[in-house]
Amino acid sequence: MTTAAPSSRALAHPTRDEIRLESVLHALADPMRLRVVRELAEEGENSELSCSHFVLPVTKSTTTHHFRVLRESGVIRQIYRGTAKMSVLRRADLDVLFPGLLDSVLAAAARQDDRLGDGGSEGAGGLGG
Amino acid sequence: MTTAAPSSRALAHPTRDEIRLESVLHALADPMRLRVVRELAEEGENSELSCSHFVLPVTKSTTTHHFRVLRESGVIRQIYRGTAKMSVLRRADLDVLFPGLLDSVLAAAARQDDRLGDGGSEGAGGLGG
DNA sequence: GTCCTCGTACGATAGGCATCGTAGTACGGC
DNA sequence: GCCGTACTACGATGCCTATCGTACGAGGAC
Numbered sequence: 001m002t003t004a005a006p007s008s009r010a011l012a013h014p015t016r017d018e019i020r021l022e023s024v025l026h027a028l029a030d031p032m033r034l035r036v037v038r039e040l041a042e043e044g045e046n047s048e049l050s051c052s053h054f055v056l057p058v059t060k061s062t063t064t065h066h067f068r069v070l071r072e073s074g075v076i077r078q079i080y081r082g083t084a085k086m087s088v089l090r091r092a093d094l095d096v097l098f099p100g101l102l103d104s105v106l107a108a109a110a111r112q113d114d115r116l117g118d119g120g121s122e123g124a125g126g127l128g129g
Numbered sequence: 130m131t132t133a134a135p136s137s138r139a140l141a142h143p144t145r146d147e148i149r150l151e152s153v154l155h156a157l158a159d160p161m162r163l164r165v166v167r168e169l170a171e172e173g174e175n176s177e178l179s180c181s182h183f184v185l186p187v188t189k190s191t192t193t194h195h196f197r198v199l200r201e202s203g204v205i206r207q208i209y210r211g212t213a214k215m216s217v218l219r220r221a222d223l224d225v226l227f228p229g230l231l232d233s234v235l236a237a238a239a240r241q242d243d244r245l246g247d248g249g250s251e252g253a254g255g256l257g258g
Numbered sequence: 259g260t261c262c263t264c265g266t267a268c269g270a271t272a273g274g275c276a277t278c279g280t281a282g283t284a285c286g287g288c
Numbered sequence: 289g290c291c292g293t294a295c296t297a298c299g300a301t302g303c304c305t306a307t308c309g310t311a312c313g314a315g316g317a318c
Binding site for chain 1: 146149150151154155157158159160163226227228229230232233234236237238240241244
């Protein structure tokens with residue numbers, strides 16, 4: 001699957017067999033990371049989003065850290081594309097390993113947001129940076 | 130549901146509305162706690178198991194800590210019954226808040242155990258791709 | 259070639275947490 | 289009343305982690 005120029009920089013990912021449920025749950029338990037995963041899921045299975053696409057209320061360093069946790073736990077796949085680093089949800093792998101888990105978590109997150117009125121207008125906290 | 134005297138000691142539990150997805154995921158992300166939850170689930174919805182029923186490779190202090198995390202995150206309900214402290218899975222509440230989530234996690238855990246040969250001594254068989 | 263943008267690496271820091279040991283409380287049996 | 293069992297509370301400890309700031313490398317724009 002040599003798509004275009006993968007650059008010389010490669011990133012280490014766990015194989016499907018190396019993905020652990022505990023690590024996935026831990027990765028999803030963080031609000032920032034859950035937010036990233038939800039956004040990736042909403043974009044579609046094959047959508048690649050750059051790190052800079054996400055506007056998180058933390059610095060770039062911290063964002064890098066969160067993406068690393070997601071990648072090393074097997075939740076997302078990351079590839080370099082020019083100066084940008086694209087992230088894709090590993091939905092297929094996760095669905096094979098843990099059928100229904102990702103959908104349940106995503107649905108639960110959406111439901112909770114709806115219940116708490118988080119998706120509306122009030123932001124409660126300024127996204128100052 | 131006669132259940133005799135509930136003792137005077139009461140334990141604080143989050144109401145259904147107070148249960149947060151992040152807290153539940155965090156609670157389930159720990160191997161010890163996931164083990165407890167799985168055992169509770171296998172016993173049936175209304176089964177009460179005492180803390181001492183669980184044989185965990187940690188001290189009683191640590192066991193108490195884990196049960197507290199599970200209780201405060203809303204995953205289990207605990208009541209005193211004599212000197213024993215019984216634990217019950219809050220399956221109904223969780224199913225209302227996050228439909229399918231608990232089942233997905235339990236199924237995923239069972240599947241992973243099976244895949245890794247945790248239940249017995251068979252050498253890590255299916256190394257798919 | 260030079261500069262700018264994107265993201266990384268490294269160090270530092272503060273807080274959380276899993277773990278232990280010990281001392282203490284509640285309840286039931288004798 | 290006394291003791292044993294079941295569990296708790298508290299303090300200590302060491303690791304993990306979420307966060308930041310700064311310095312740095314890679315790749316594209318001009």
